[in-house]
Amino acid sequence: MKGFLLATTAFAALGIATQASAADLPARPYTKAPPPMVAAIYDWSGFYIGANGGWGSSSNHWDAYFDGLLLGPDGSHDATGGVVGGQIGYRWQAGNWVFGVEAQGNWANLRGSSLSVIDPVDNPASLHSRIDAFGLFTGQVGYAWNNALLYVKGGAAITDDRFQFRDTLTDAVLGSADQTRWGATVGAGVEYGFAPGWSAAIEYDHLFMGTKTLDLIEPGGALFVTERIKQDVDLVTVRVNYRWGGPTIAKY
Secondary structure, three states: OHHHHHHHHHHHHHHHHHHHHHHHOOOOOOOOOOOOOOEEOOOOOEEEEEEEEEEEEEEEEEEEEEOOEEEEEEEEEEEEEEEEEEEEEEEEEEOOEEEEEEEEEEEEEEEEEEEOOOOOOOOOEEEEEEEEEEEEEEEEEEEEEOOEEEEEEEEEEEEEEEEEEEEOOOOOEEEEEEEEEEEEEEEEEEEEEEEOOEEEEEEEEEEEEEEEEEEEEOOOOOEEEEEEEEEEEEEEEEEEEEEEOOOOOEEO
16 A cells, blocks of 8 residues: 555656646747648730741732733742731730730831743843731730630731832843732731740731732833732741730639
8 A cells, every 4th residue: 555655646746747847848939821822824914015027928920911901821929038027916815715906017028020921022021029018907816725825816917019020131120010908817826925924926827918900110100011910928927925914813
């Protein structure tokens, strides 16, 4: 019995000592729970401005008239070269769908020539086509996967053209006409947002510039020949855009 009392007394003393030691320890500091992870969603809404550059090819088919009579096909050629310019637009996003409007203007150096099949005055002679600039005014519809966007576009197009007859041997201009030509365009592109507000794209556009009849005038002012010219343009450009004014959205 005496041994049992001694053991009980020893355990009680040990418990009191342990509690006293715990009371002497400093309180555990409070640590705030970490915030929940946030996955940002890229939103394509807002204004944007950018630059573009690439390559273009203009297909030109000439039919010759003289004194109001169709002489026949006069030749065909492609006018190719580089393009560089800029674009400005606005997009708004609804779910995964993206809608927009855009205006684009480019300087161009598309040039090409071929021999004239029918030359009413000189032989040999060559046909020359040139595009110095073009503009596109389009609407867009796209589908976005976060910061990746696939879109199609369509609208109006305008080209600044020069067409010439030249003497093949001397390169002298026999007849010339400048023309501002309106048509239509369709295109498609894929764009990727690589940083907040910044995106890069590659785009293809086809311009339907139609068939126009124009008089080519000699340097002295007299009519040289009348040509009916059908024109189409293909463009491939790389674009970089900076966007601002869109909402900031986060998803938890």
